[in-house]
Amino acid sequence: MSRAEEPGAALRSGTRDLVLDGVGHHYVTDAGDVVHAVAPTSLRIPGGQFVCVVGPSGCGKTTLLRVLAGFLRPSAGTARYGEEAITGPSHHRGVVFQQPSLYPWLTVRGNVELGPRFRGVSRPRRRERAEELLGMVGLERFGDAKPYELSGGMQQRAQIARVLANQPEVVLMDEPFGALDALTRERLQADLLRIQRRRRQTVFFITHSVEEAVFLGDRVLVMSPRPGRVVLDEPVDLASVLGPDVGAEMKSAPEFIAIRDRVAAAIELS
Known part of the structure; x- marks a missing residue:
């Protein structure tokens, strides 16, 4: 059995970055109106990083995810995985939707x-x-x-x-826990963190919950209302302060609360 096919094999995650280079998108409604969904956005996500994206409804979070997944060609700019342009879906990039599609x-x-x-x-x-x-x-x-x-x-x-x-080397997640009750959501958050730490995949995770974003992410991006743009890029390094094995109890730590409040304030001000 080749190592690439071993169930526990180390992935190639961490070797390629996700890159948005001036990516913007607009669309035309049935009435002929032009809607600017995302302002030109440049962003680099290092391989193996867990990035959470928050912002009001309609700010372009899902549009960026669809571009990264290869489901949508942007109106402007380019998206790349490493040096490879993203022009369509790939098994290197897996997508988890809000509603299970089994x-x-x-x-x-x-x-x-x-x-x-x-x-x-x-x-x-x-x-x-x-x-x-x-x-x-x-x-x-x-x-x-x-x-x-x-x-x-x-x-x-x-x-x-x-x-x-x-x-997949990259997992793109569009509010995967949004429809779940609070207890189930917390359990799946812990499961996801455990899996990501073990497999070191790059994760691009959309959520409406600021607390969830700070708990899961190595980095939290805040997007403004339409046309969406990144107004805050907040690093989260609570493990170095609270320890690598800390769980849900970190949500009551002053360091966690401070980051949560900065992210929430950025959403309010955007």
Whole structure:
């Protein structure tokens, strides 16, 4: 088995940066009006970094994610992954949406195996990869279940496992926990941090929760109302202050509260 196909293999994350170079986007409504969604934006995200993006609805967060995913060609500027222009979707960049998009006719395990199956990974290898990921997200006992038999939080865990099964170097997440109850959301936040620290993938994470952004991110970007632009680029290095293993209790720490308040103020002032 090649190392690239081993379920626990180290990824190539950290070797390439995500880059936006003057990326802007506008669209025309059915009435013929031009809407400027994103002002020209330049941004570099080092490989392995966890970046959270916050801002009011309609500020262009999802537009930038769609550009990075290769789902949308920007009206201006270019997006790159390393030196490679982003012109379409790629297995190097996985997307987790707010609502789980699992195939109901497949089992949970079948959903997780689907990407590697399409890429020609052998059945034993993709089964091994699926079992490891189901264990990683706490669904090892639900591989034979159908998606509709799972709770919303469990479906989101399964979607994360399905995206990770393709071993993407970048994970793009569009409010993945927004529809979940508070307890499930906190559990999935902890799961995501544990997985990202283990696999060192680059994460671009959109959320409306300032607290979630500061808890998860190495860096928090605040975007202004339309046309969206980055008005705050806030580094978050709480691990060096509070320790690398600190959990949800960090949310009551003065250092956490100070960063949270700066981010919240930037949203209010934008």
